[in-house]
Structure formats: C-alpha cells, structure tokens
Amino acid sequence: MSLRYALLGLTAAFPSTGYELARIFDRSLDYAWHASHSQIYPELKRLSDEGLVEVVGEGARNSKSFAATAAGRQVLREWLVETEPVRKVRDESSLRLFLTSLLEPADRLTVLRRELAHLEAHMEELDRLAKETASRATPSAFASMIDLGQRVMPVTRGWLLDAIAQAESGLPDALT
Amino acid sequence: MSLRYALLGLTAAFPSTGYELARIFDRSLDYAWHASHSQIYPELKRLSDEGLVEVVGEGARNSKSFAATAAGRQVLREWLVETEPVRKVRDESSLRLFLTSLLEPADRLTVLRRELAHLEAHMEELDRLAKETASRATPSAFASMIDLGQRVMPVTRGWLLDAIAQAESGLPDALT
DNA sequence: CACTACATGTAAGCTGTTACATGATTGG
DNA sequence: CCAATCATGTAACAGCTTACATGTAGTG
Structure with missing residues (x-):
C-alpha cells in the first residue's frame, strides 16, 4: 500500500x-x-x-x-x-553490511570498500541534488529528505571507515 | 533473493x-x-x-x-x-517522514511526535540488545549492526526534533 | 539521420503478507 | 489446568521485478 x-x-x-x-x-x-x-x-x-x-x-x-x-x-x-507506524525495512545494503561481518578479512575488505565507494557516490549525488533544490522553488518536503540523507550518510560512512580499518588490522570472524 | x-x-x-x-x-x-x-x-x-x-x-x-x-x-x-550493491530501499518510516512534510502543521506535529516516540522506543530496545550482546558471546556481526543502529538513530532523532520544532513554530507546506 | 531521453504500457513469474491451522512445553 | 511461548507449516492474495513492446521529440 x-x-x-x-x-x-x-x-x-x-x-x-x-x-x-x-x-x-x-x-x-x-x-x-x-x-x-x-x-x-x-x-x-x-x-x-x-x-x-x-x-x-x-x-x-x-x-x-x-x-x-x-x-x-x-x-x-x-x-x-x-495508522501506527510499522517497521518493515528492506534494505539490501544494510543486510550486506551485516553479512559482510561474517566473511574472512580479505573478502570483507573487498566488499566494504565497494560499499564505501557506492555510498560516497550516493553522497555526491545527494549534494548535487541539494544544490539544484536550493536554486529552484522545490517543495520543502524534498529539502527535508535531502537534509535527512545528508545527516545520516556521513554516519554510515564513518561506520564503514571504522569497519575497514578493523578489517585491515586483520581481525576475527572468518566464515571459511 | x-x-x-x-x-x-x-x-x-x-x-x-x-x-x-x-x-x-x-x-x-x-x-x-x-x-x-x-x-x-x-x-x-x-x-x-x-x-x-x-x-x-x-x-x-x-x-x-x-x-x-x-x-x-x-x-x-x-x-x-x-554482486554489485543495489539501492532498492523500502522503508515505510522514511517514506512517512517525507510525506509528513506535506501535511499542515497540526497534523504534521501529530505524526512527527508519534514517529519520534516509535524511534525512541526502538533506540531503547537496541540499547537493551547491546547490553545482552555484550554480556554473552555473540558473533561480532550482531555487535557491528547494533553499533550502526546506535550511531544512525540519534541522527534521525535529531532530524525529527528539528522538524518538530519547525512545525511548532507554525511553518509552511499545508496539504489541505 | 542516428542517438538519446522522453513517455507509456503489459505479462509472466517471483517475493512477501495475512490469515488460517495445528500441536508441544513451560510456568504460574 | 490455563495461558503464554515455543514451534512449524500452508494457502490465497497482494506487491514487485524483469523482460518485452511501442512510439515521440529533441540534439548533434
């Protein structure tokens, strides 16, 4: 619905x-x-x-x-x-981040780095969109959502950077 | 899949x-x-x-x-x-936050406050889970995901608080 | 004139929801 | 012994994906 x-x-x-x-x-x-x-x-x-x-x-x-x-x-x-809000998120990226923790460090690094690249591309895209939105008369609903994205993504990025640093130092949790 | x-x-x-x-x-x-x-x-x-x-x-x-x-x-x-990561998020809460910006301030406040309450309940739940996880020998994949949640949610909460403050000061964007 | 972006639609098959259905074990 | 929780499943229906299908307008 x-x-x-x-x-x-x-x-x-x-x-x-x-x-x-x-x-x-x-x-x-x-x-x-x-x-x-x-x-x-x-x-x-x-x-x-x-x-x-x-x-x-x-x-x-x-x-x-x-x-x-x-x-x-x-x-x-x-x-x-x-309607009461429900929590039925389906976000493949988040799921991948979770599952990636189960891989051995070498594979984990590969996946995390690719996720980071993707996220950064998305962040740039959002920044572009934010500029467009600022210059035109766009409904503030969009501005709000862009703002939310611009607040959340850097945090996810920080988490990814930490995860990558940890994987680089060759830590636990090998799957194979 | x-x-x-x-x-x-x-x-x-x-x-x-x-x-x-x-x-x-x-x-x-x-x-x-x-x-x-x-x-x-x-x-x-x-x-x-x-x-x-x-x-x-x-x-x-x-x-x-x-x-x-x-x-x-x-x-x-x-x-x-x-597999290349894909971005096909389906998150009803985020969608609701977006759509809420289209409501008149009175309704907007109602919805935002309920979303805030929900989020805060979820944050508490996560904190409980984090403690459980810390005391037992849980795979670090879970700890990582809980950590991600604990980083992201306060940011969303901040956004909600700002949106509520703005709606309280009776700003634009009425739907009706 | 070719290519790209605009623009709309359908159909088969897969994924996910809601509701139904049944039964075992534990704690009060 | 009753209720809650554990435990597994099915079926009808709704929602979503992938691929197919077609045509228009603008740009170089």
Whole structure:
C-alpha cells in the first residue's frame, strides 16, 4: 500500500506524469522507497479509477499529468495521521553490511570498500541534488529528505571507515 | 533473493531453527531486512532441498536446527563479493517522514511526535540488545549492526526534533 | 539521420503478507 | 489446568521485478 500513498503525496505536492514520478523515485526517494515505472503506471491507473488522482493536463508525447484529488489527499492524510507506524525495512545494503561481518578479512575488505565507494557516490549525488533544490522553488518536503540523507550518510560512512580499518588490522570472524 | 542470503548468513554463523531465525529478524535485523516466519520456513526447505543448508539437530517440540553447508557458505560469499550493491530501499518510516512534510502543521506535529516516540522506543530496545550482546558471546556481526543502529538513530532523532520544532513554530507546506 | 531521453504500457513469474491451522512445553 | 511461548507449516492474495513492446521529440 505504501506505493499508493507515495504517489498520492507526490501528485498532491505538484502534478506529475508517470515518467516524472519514476524519476523522482529514482533520484530522490530511492533511499526511502523504491519503485519502478512498471509498477507506477498501473497504480496511477488504479488511483485514477478510484477517483484519488485525476488527469490535469496532457503534454507532448502522449504524456498525462496526474494530481491528487481532494479525496486522494484525504486518504493520504488519514493514513499518515491514523495508522501506527510499522517497521518493515528492506534494505539490501544494510543486510550486506551485516553479512559482510561474517566473511574472512580479505573478502570483507573487498566488499566494504565497494560499499564505501557506492555510498560516497550516493553522497555526491545527494549534494548535487541539494544544490539544484536550493536554486529552484522545490517543495520543502524534498529539502527535508535531502537534509535527512545528508545527516545520516556521513554516519554510515564513518561506520564503514571504522569497519575497514578493523578489517585491515586483520581481525576475527572468518566464515571459511 | 536477499532472504536466502540472510538465512545462509545466519545459519552459517550459528545453527538455528526457523523459529529462532524469525526472532532474530524481528529483534535485531528488523532495520536491515524484515521477514516473517511464513516466508522463512518455506525458504529453509528450499535451501535444504538445494543442499545449501542442512539439518544439524532436532530438539524439543519437533524443532529442527539448520546450518549452512560448505556449498551454502560459498553461495553467500559469491553473492557478497561478486554482486554489485543495489539501492532498492523500502522503508515505510522514511517514506512517512517525507510525506509528513506535506501535511499542515497540526497534523504534521501529530505524526512527527508519534514517529519520534516509535524511534525512541526502538533506540531503547537496541540499547537493551547491546547490553545482552555484550554480556554473552555473540558473533561480532550482531555487535557491528547494533553499533550502526546506535550511531544512525540519534541522527534521525535529531532530524525529527528539528522538524518538530519547525512545525511548532507554525511553518509552511499545508496539504489541505 | 542516428542517438538519446522522453513517455507509456503489459505479462509472466517471483517475493512477501495475512490469515488460517495445528500441536508441544513451560510456568504460574 | 490455563495461558503464554515455543514451534512449524500452508494457502490465497497482494506487491514487485524483469523482460518485452511501442512510439515521440529533441540534439548533434
């Protein structure tokens, strides 16, 4: 169900095409919720059938802009305000970090270094996004999430650096 | 596929029953990867059919302990060392934090405060777990993950406190 | 004119959730 | 002896991935 609320929120903030929504997931929401276009288009159709979003404009290349309706915004609000939060994270990176601790130091170093490179690439991407966001008039929801990412990632990076230092000094926990 | 690697890792670290694995997911792995028993039992059966785990003991109440075989550990190692990390996070809490920014300040406060309470409960739980882990001989993989959580959560907490302070001062971004 | 980015969709198969179902052991 | 916890499973359904499929508009 989370996907539909994500779509309701985004289209409530500003009318978007399915394609644009897919890009938003890909660029800014990827560390909160992942979704691909093949999931987004059918869900938009369903939401539209249920009157929770509506087409508010058609552009070039047969594109359609969707916006959340009053009913849609209401459904979103109810979900946020009335549903107890649940903790059902699925984050392959975190899982990998956990499992990596089980490898022998040589393999562990390989994996940790690659994870670090990935994280740093992601951090740069976020910094770029933050600059873009600052220069344009972007809803503050995005700025907040970018801020959260910019606070959390350096901490994860610190953990990785420590783990790498420890693996380099050749410590315990061999799997093989 | 992540579930099977998680199970291979856990059973490689120490033989476990399906029930124990379900508890581990529930208590320590929940902020990396979530899985329920109805998914764990069939997957263990499949892994066992494929020779990647094996039954290493039977206990009370028809319980069976599984351990990763050499082949299973090899499959896990290959996945960790040879697969490029992907970023397909699904974290409802993060999504909610994002969407909450779209609500009017009154609702936003309600939701943020509840998220804060949840996070703080989770932090306490982690602290308890950290103590348990320190007193017993637990594999350091768990200690590492707890450490990561203990580093990351206070940062998220800080973000939440800032967001709450901002909402209290009655700032922008009303959805309705 | 070719390439890239824009733009939307479908279908088969796999993964994950919710609900149902059953039974054993321990502690109060 | 009753409730809670331990312990394992299945089935229907919902959600997600991968691959296929098609076409448009802008840029060099």
